[in-house]
Amino acid sequence: MEQTQLTNSLQTYFNRLGHDIDLSILTLPVEPHSVSKGDYLFQQGDIASNFYFLSTGLVRYVSVSDEGKEFTQSFVKGPSVIGSTKSMVTKLKASFGIQALEDSIVLSYPWASFYEQMRHDKNFLEFYVKLLERIFIGKEERESAFMKHSAERRYLDFCVAFPGLKDTIQQQQIASYIGITPVALSRIRQKLKLC
């Protein structure tokens, strides 16, 4: 894909969020990656101080417990901004990795230049605020879902929240998103079929 097409897709995404972002962002150093299915954009433990834009494709945020179990924290479909806010902001190790579930195209910007840009351009800063708020509100929903709902309900919610995804990605990954084992998920699906 052409470089200009890529930056255009970012521009389109920004505009859609309802802000007149100064086009000067497009002068930032850009590195387009193409990430193959299964590959990681970065791993848990890396210092992922880049701001990523997933232009096309599908990824999941995945973290591994001390006992070696995988947990999927989120699925994200392009176009969307992705990355570890924590790692960008604090320069600490990311507490999750980002794995492509489909071949994906990602643009990356050094957070430092992004941050510098923000300090000079209020529109830019406001855009970032919007972004934080959005993800933030999503997180709030998920947190309470985990406390309040059963695994079965969480599976049904998943199907609604990510329509189509349930037939295109592996069940083990759905299970790890819901917070149960693949075996348990299989049982739940079995039970739902009977209804």
Next chain:
Amino acid sequence: MEQTQLTNSLQTYFNRLGHDIDLSILTLPVEPHSVSKGDYLFQQGDIASNFYFLSTGLVRYVSVSDEGKEFTQSFVKGPSVIGSTKSMVTKLKASFGIQALEDSIVLSYPWASFYEQMRHDKNFLEFYVKLLERIFIGKEERESAFMKHSAERRYLDFCVAFPGLKDTIQQQQIASYIGITPVALSRIRQKLKLC
């Protein structure tokens, strides 16, 4: 407590976050409340479009499931900024209420004026970004703790995260924070005593 003392405590808090906030914030309309132990600052379902500053005291964020069960999403000790980001930003109903666990003193600012202030004062906006980032990162930790750790581990983590709190607040509230019943928490504490 004197009005000036209160605004000073807000000023101090802001400064501590490392930003030169324009003092003009202090000209915003301020309403100091004093919230008694057990009372709610606002309830789940309210449109809580205020920006609150908990000057002194202790509160919990509590939401109730469809079945009527209470869930504590967080404890916050003053001085700290509190409120429902979602409700402020989207003007939708808050998905939790804020209840005082100790007699508390709270300042409230209409979000609209706060927002207006931000649009004119970049320092202000940057402060808000810092705030969002901080809460955001905290949420990330909690989310993964819920997936990865057992209730016992979550209890131990709670004791570390909120030192002293375990002896001053009710166990049912700790249980609802950990995501288990008071009965289960009692069992866990019993078991830990034996070790």
Next chain:
DNA sequence: GATATCACTTAACCTAGGTTAATTCCTTTC
């Protein structure tokens, strides 16, 4: 075309935590 390999299912068994209820111990309140 035979054989690994991997995703998924199914079944048997186990455990953490939920539910209900009885008991004790505190506070209030009169």
Next chain:
DNA sequence: GAAAGGAATTAACCTAGGTTAAGTGATATC
């Protein structure tokens, strides 16, 4: 000081989901 309500404990029982393992298709590899 008696009575009543709430908080915590303990015990008996139940259930959702974990664990292990065997079986079934698929797809990949030789």
